[in-house]
Amino acid sequence: MNAKKLLLIVVFAGMVIALPFINRTVFGTNVKEVNVSILTQRVISPSILASGFLAHEEEVMLSSEVIGKVSELFVEEGDVVTQGSLVLRVDDKNFIAGFEQSEAAVSITAIDIERQEIRIENLKRQFERSESLYERDLIGEEAFEVARNQLDLANIDLLSSRARLAQAKAQLDQVNDQLSKTQIISPIDGVITSLDIKVGETAIASSTNIPGSSLMTIANPASIYTEVLVDEADVANIEVGQRTEIVAIAYPDQPMQGVVRFIANTAKIAQGRQGLSFVVKIDITDPGDVILRPGMSCRAEIFTRQDQEVAAVPIQAILFEEDRAELRSDYFIFVNDDGVARKTKVEVGLSDDEYQELMSEIDADVEIVIGPNQELRHLLEGDRLDATRIETQ
Amino acid sequence: MTDSDTLQSSKTKSAGMINTAINILTAPSEAFREIEQRPSKLFPMAVILISTMAVMFWYFTIIDFDWYIDDSLASINLDGDDLENAREAMQSMSQTTFRIIGIVGGPASLLVIWLLQSVYLSLASALNGDRFKFTHWFSLIVWTALPNLLSTIGMAVTIALSPNGQLSAFELDPTTLANLGMQSSNGSMEFVMSSLNLPMFWSITLTVFAYKQWLESSWLKAMSIVLAPYPLIIGVWAYFALA
Numbered sequence: 001m002n003a004k005k006l007l008l009i010v011v012f013a014g015m016v017i018a019l020p021f022i023n024r025t026v027f028g029t030n031v032k033e034v035n036v037s038i039l040t041q042r043v044i045s046p047s048i049l050a051s052g053f054l055a056h057e058e059e060v061m062l063s064s065e066v067i068g069k070v071s072e073l074f075v076e077e078g079d080v081v082t083q084g085s086l087v088l089r090v091d092d093k094n095f096i097a098g099f100e101q102s103e104a105a106v107s108i109t110a111i112d113i114e115r116q117e118i119r120i121e122n123l124k125r126q127f128e129r130s131e132s133l134y135e136r137d138l139i140g141e142e143a144f145e146v147a148r149n150q151l152d153l154a155n156i157d158l159l160s161s162r163a164r165l166a167q168a169k170a171q172l173d174q175v176n177d178q179l180s181k182t183q184i185i186s187p188i189d190g191v192i193t194s195l196d197i198k199v200g201e202t203a204i205a206s207s208t209n210i211p212g213s214s215l216m217t218i219a220n221p222a223s224i225y226t227e228v229l230v231d232e233a234d235v236a237n238i239e240v241g242q243r244t245e246i247v248a249i250a251y252p253d254q255p256m257q258g259v260v261r262f263i264a265n266t267a268k269i270a271q272g273r274q275g276l277s278f279v280v281k282i283d284i285t286d287p288g289d290v291i292l293r294p295g296m297s298c299r300a301e302i303f304t305r306q307d308q309e310v311a312a313v314p315i316q317a318i319l320f321e322e323d324r325a326e327l328r329s330d331y332f333i334f335v336n337d338d339g340v341a342r343k344t345k346v347e348v349g350l351s352d353d354e355y356q357e358l359m360s361e362i363d364a365d366v367e368i369v370i371g372p373n374q375e376l377r378h379l380l381e382g383d384r385l386d387a388t389r390i391e392t393q
Numbered sequence: 394m395t396d397s398d399t400l401q402s403s404k405t406k407s408a409g410m411i412n413t414a415i416n417i418l419t420a421p422s423e424a425f426r427e428i429e430q431r432p433s434k435l436f437p438m439a440v441i442l443i444s445t446m447a448v449m450f451w452y453f454t455i456i457d458f459d460w461y462i463d464d465s466l467a468s469i470n471l472d473g474d475d476l477e478n479a480r481e482a483m484q485s486m487s488q489t490t491f492r493i494i495g496i497v498g499g500p501a502s503l504l505v506i507w508l509l510q511s512v513y514l515s516l517a518s519a520l521n522g523d524r525f526k527f528t529h530w531f532s533l534i535v536w537t538a539l540p541n542l543l544s545t546i547g548m549a550v551t552i553a554l555s556p557n558g559q560l561s562a563f564e565l566d567p568t569t570l571a572n573l574g575m576q577s578s579n580g581s582m583e584f585v586m587s588s589l590n591l592p593m594f595w596s597i598t599l600t601v602f603a604y605k606q607w608l609e610s611s612w613l614k615a616m617s618i619v620l621a622p623y624p625l626i627i628g629v630w631a632y633f634a635l636a
Contacts, residue, residue, distance in 0.1 A: 005419040012418060016547040019567035020554050376466070378460040379558045
């Protein structure tokens with residue numbers, strides 16, 4: 001091989017070896033463009049999510065205590081009713097006839113008693129005369145005993161008639177009560193939220209869920225609240241009075257404000273869930289523009305800690321590493337050390353959807369790498385950074 | 394022939410191969426004469442394929458696998474569910490699988506390209522009625538691909554300079570047009586620029602020179618025959634890349 005060829009080979013090899021160095025110098029491909037921010041004080045609102053529905057606290061489902069055809073219906077669904085107003089009447093002809101029959105029975109028995117009282121008065125006088133005659137030996141003992149027996153029997157008959165009168169009056173009260181039950185009265189002030197029967201249909205006195213057993217539902221619209229099911233793992237963090245944001249499925253962009261009013265003492269297995277849940281009732285304090293309708297599905301975010309300002313960073317800036325062999329997990333952030341990424345172990349506190357509290361002491365002027373996520377995911381100790389300062393709100 | 398004669402012959406043969414390899418880069422005319430007389434294939438094939446496989450093995454050994462998946466997905470236009478499905482599909486493959494695909498895929502595609510080029514030039518010779526057969530053309534194509542060795546050396550240096558395993562496949566070869574500064578904001582064009590490198594043009598030029606020398610043809614004829622498939626190949630490639 002002559003010198004010229006050797007020189008050419010060296011030149012070619014030198015060029016390709018030099019190219020990567022030149023590339024790095026010219027294009028700087030190993031510098032990562034990241035966003036940084038200093039530590040800020042923020043309100044962290046840790047929360048628990050639960051789903052449920054809207055319901056009325058004051059709600060009554062009316063049913064009939066007597067069997068009969070509905071003869072008159074005085075309301076329609078959506079009507080406002082007041083306590084004591086007549087809303088429905090069941091056909092009462094049979095009940096009126098029964099009432100009159102019982103009333104007549106009372107009258108007949110009362111007349112009987114009157115007649116027996118007059119008879120007793122008469123027998124009493126006869127007995128007094130017989131007694132006077134017997135004392136003067138003008139009549140025999142047998143005649144005197146007959147007069148006394150007749151008076152005693154008449155008294156017993158009177159007692160019997162009085163008992164019959166009480167019986168007839170009781171029956172009259174019973175029939176009267178039945179008659180009054182043909183008139184269905186609203187027990188509360190409210191709105192007819194459901195009307196399940198029509199004129200001509202038969203109202204059935206029954207507690208079972210068969211057609212005709214339920215007449216209508218009346219609810220007080222002012223008493224609407226949210227009932228959600230909270231997983232048993234979260235219930236320990238919930239307290240009465242905690243602030244809540246409720247989002248009805250029908251109004252996903254209009255959160256309502258509420259306050260936890262009641263936490264059930266007993267857990268139950270809700271339909272469609274495997275674990276145990278606790279019923280939590282939330283009062284709606286500010287529905288905004290949402291038109292509340294009972295039965296609406298909703299999601300509630302219960303803020304378990306009251307609003308306090310803490311040192312926090314965007315949640316994506318916190319990196320998590322788990323060492324399963326040593327059963328240890330650590331949290332890290334990357335800080336910008338004069339254009340070089342430095343991995344820093346931190347202790348973290350509460351978090352919400354966007355921010356996490358930093359418990360570790362971090363200087364106020366230290367720049368923390370907060371994004372973008374695709375760079376943060378693969379950022380390594382010592383990586384060169386092209387940092388852009390972002391002012392977080 | 395004695396053992397010492399055989400050993401001497403073997404050493405002479407190896408020295409001849411290395412001489413041809415150096416000549417391909419520094420004195421191509423001499424190299425073409427040697428290839429015409431002795432159309433060997435195994436030595437240049439072994440040098441190119443083994444060096445390529447070794448560099449790809451090294452690349453897939455040092456690469457940050459999670460970063461590599463994200464970087465590969467970033468180069469294709471996917472979003473939403475498609476992106477997640479693609480990510481899951483890539484994550485379901487092990488790093489070893491990727492390494493095998495990378496190590497075998499590159500050399501295999503080189504072999505296919507060499508065979509197609511050789512078959513094409515053999516058909517051209519058959520139509521012209523000249524004396525060169527497939528074995529000559531395949532030998533020539535493999536030898537003229539030797540400049541790729543420079544690209545492989547550049548890739549090895551790039552890998553050695555990568556401190557953290559976060560090295561894109563597109564940044565690997567310093568001789569690509571994209572890494573030489575011909576970058577484009579158009580993603581498809583960037584892909585084309587990242588796929589063309591200087592040794593590729595060098596190899597094609599060498600083939601044109603060799604054709605002219607072997608067949609003593611004009612420059613126009615040599616260029617017409619050797620370069621004829623390239624407008625078609627580049628056209629089809631660009632169509633799919635830009636589509």
